[in-house]
Amino acid sequence: MTAPVRRWCTLALVAIAAATLFLTAPTGALAKPGDPAVPNESGPALLGDVLTATGKRHAQAKAALNKSRAKQLQLSLELRKANERLNELAPQIGEMAATSYRTGKLTAVSALLDTSSRDQFVERASMLTEINMVNDRKLADLNAARDKAAQAKKALDAEVAEEQRQLAVIARQKTEAEKALALVGGTKLTGGFVSATSPVAKAAPRASDGSWPDESCSVNDPTTSGCITPRTLNAYTEVRKAGFRRFVGCYRPGGPFEHPKGRACDWSLQGSGFSNAHNDDMRLYGNNLTAFLVRNADRLGVLYVIWYRQIWFPATGWKSYSGPQDHKDHVHMSII
Structure with a gap:
């Protein structure tokens, strides 16, 4: 192949390659x-490393803060319901106490001995059992409501403390970021x-x-x-x-x-x-x-x-x- 032909072939290949790049380029x-x-x-x-580290910790703290605040809302609702239940039960327990004070405590012996017939004995025994069951249930409900309110309050206090902790983390990340950004x-x-x-x-x-x-x-x-x-x-x-x-x-x-x-x-x-x-x-x-x-x-x-x-x-x-x-x-x- 002569030199002119080789040069022509080279130029042709370059042109083809350029055209291909032009057609396929984005x-x-x-x-x-x-x-x-x-x-x-x-x-x-x-600088980038500092911003990355502080930014990620800030994002993590913000996510934890949002989660804590959502949990606080849930616990606040639970605490309110528990207190409403306490307010509902308190008058009933007060009424039980007042009745007991006025009439004296009704014991099984006094209730059952003061009967004139077998049917009256059975009736009073059944009534006594029912009264005791009702009173026991009311007291159990009251104690459960108190426990639930106490637990909700304790959990709420813990979430408030967690919120403060995450806010402190966010404040620290802000300070660290400002130090880094001061460089630029x-x-x-x-x-x-x-x-x-x-x-x-x-x-x-x-x-x-x-x-x-x-x-x-x-x-x-x-x-x-x-x-x-x-x-x-x-x-x-x-x-x-x-x-x-x-x-x-x-x-x-x-x-x-x-x-x-x-x-x-x-x-x-x-x-x-x-x-x-x-x-x-x-x-x-x-x-x-x-x-x-x-x-x-x-x-x-x-x-x-x-x-x-x-x-x-x-x-x-x-x-x-x-x-x-x-x-x-x-x-x-x-x-x-």
């Missing part, structure tokens, strides 16, 4: 593996981005106690050739269902935050690649997407959101953010 809504346009996210060492300028409270008109997302599954179970990077990432967690996939799906379908990338093998763990996605403001918001449409897109994530944070298991020099963390709310990457070109979403 649309602009997805990030390609190794895409050089992926935002260069960076931050202080261990998170000392100033901001208005943030919240919209009451954001769609309601489908909730991710929780454990039976209301907490978020640990998940591994076990499902295919629809945006790259990597993996993400099932909870991240649910969040990704719900964001797209809500109408946010521009360029997005989730898994990355390296870098900060939760990308290598399959628990983070970067939502671009445009159809392909990443660039800073330079018009109202891009800024509004980022604002609305962020508002959707914050409104549905409890349903999706959102750990934190970063957008346009601000960071939202459940324990602290919106704070200023001045990390090396200002996140003006994408919305960062991390999932528990």
